[in-house]
Amino acid sequence: MKHRTGFLVGGAAVAAAALGAGALAYGGGGDGAGDGRDDPPPATATITRADLVQSKTVDGKIDFAQRRAVKSAVAGTVTVAAREGATVTRGQALYERDDKPVTLLYGPVPAFREMKVGARGSDVLQLERNLVALGYGSGLYVDPRFDGATKAAVQQWQKSLNRTPTGRVGQGDVVFQPEQVTVVGADAALADQVGPDTVVLTVASSRPVVRAELDQGDASLTAHGTRVEVTLPSGADRRGRVTGTVRPEGSPEAAPQDGITVEVTLDGGASAVSGEDTRATASVKFVSESRENVLTVPVEAIVALRGPDGGYGLQVIEGATSRMVRVETGMTADGRIEVRGGQIKEGLTVGVATE
Template sequence: MKRRTGFLIGGAAVTAMASVAGALVYGGGGAGAKDGGSALPSATATIIRTDLVQSKTVDGRIDFARRRAVKSAVAGTVTVPAREGATVTRGQALYELDDKPVTLLYGPVPAFREMKVGDRGSDVLQLERNLVALGYGQGLYVDPRFDKATEAAVKRWQTSLNRTPTGRVGKGDVVFQPEQVAVVRADAALADQVGPDAAVLTVASTEPVVRARLDQADASLTTKGTRVVVTLPSGATQRGRVAGTVQPEGSEETTPQNDITVEIALDGGASAVSGEDAKATASVKFVSESRKGVLVVPVEAVVALRGADGGYGLQLVEGSTSRMVRVETGMTADGRIEVSGPRLEEGLKVGTATE
């Protein structure tokens, strides 16, 4: 029996096939099947139907989405610091400054001024919406005007907080965020002096994500919506998708400049990471391309055909004889290549190169 010699080339599989030392260059080159006579290859493989997946696996860690710093709007002393790991909702204190709670309220407009009777604006509108949601909106018509009804509602709210009921919301009394937040880091400790330029705490969405780093060569995998399979520290697997890229911060400051940090949203949401160790490493498998239910053979089974038509072929083994058939090649993954052609079906034997 003859040893298959030569080289492989072809389409998307150039790199993979060129690395195989034992592939055949077939000299028939004519259209359709070519009679291979009784010369049999020294090794064979079976055509199978399966899924092909191109992927890359990297380490990751559980985190929360959309981290951002919260700075004090006024100078003061931290008398109760933020609680790392806490989830803070509307009406609760994020921290205390000069023995006064700084309260979380919901809204997209930052608290940029003192609000009092006579003021108008979108900040007043969202303040009134929060007063109603907290149960202090009796007789309050929600609009952008800070009137006497607003003042009365603010006083009721301030009384519930054991604060002097001034009817005014001072600059620095509240922090507006779009929704409830998770406190991921306390940036100011008890007795620290803070001001507008200093972060008091870092918050994030309560939506869990997995963060992973890729280098620039894998930039195509960072596209929003790229499919991902995450193996969590417990060994459980969760599907997800790339939600976006973020700037590295905190402990990630040593990240090489060419690396890209991505956030992955898990299909299972918060329940997916319940009980998981956030400090342990997760495994993140990025799926760049996949083909379902295709015919595949080992890469080294595909041969380059010489002649005017060129192309690629497989040496079909039928009992004590073999013949060459022309095929179309497709995606490669894990040493296998997709093949198609009118003469191919699952279970057929094909010749492969040997070392």
């Protein structure tokens, strides 16, 4: 995996590093104003206004959030396999087992038993809410009790699915998920034998994300809300934010990880990746800090001031003479450093050290 990094260290450290590369050291310890020296610098540059951004860029892949496996609750044969890439909503079949649809319903509680008259619980409450949402709730009072009205609604629903209207919902007839899902993997093929230990399909949220891997040392970039800029395989640029980290599939809970897999949600939702090749690589830039419209100079222009006050300065060039001006330094990016001071402004020429 390629890591293209744009991170730079803080202003003071950069200035010190620049000295090692040939930057000037000036002996004045006062305010450094107007010394009138005629010594020409090795090179010059102009103070400019710019936006500075500290970032790290890595490769990423378009994916969907919250991947999870769906297993068959009972043994049987796959007679219609799941369709990879399909978006499945409430009341639609995820796949068919023994020539009967296994239907998606919404709710956080898994379907863990047969539901029939006399049953009580949160699973029954979920079922009744779904029956109402699907249009089979006439005369149904939504509560945790499976009663005669629930049975009648279930029978109507079963008839619409061409199932035998038993009025009971067998274990394995439905799969509860929090919302609509995207089928990201059809794990069981047509005619495969499946059971409680068999993954039939893998689903995820229909919310598209971009997944990228960062080094453990970049943990600060994985914070929820970190700003991200993504260049998609088509070349389109999208903005987004870090919305979480995920454990790589198949990794044991306690296994040490070389990197951190980050999940980025793009602005614009599903439309942001419409038509993109999900097998191709995207470029993901994590922005850790930025400064807008600040005065900047090349880092090699920073001069370490000797004396009791120390600090940093710029050699301002004025015609055939120059003067040293004390400045405060800020963040750095792409070889430039933010500078502040009452005696500097955009457009001034400053000396720059060379190797």
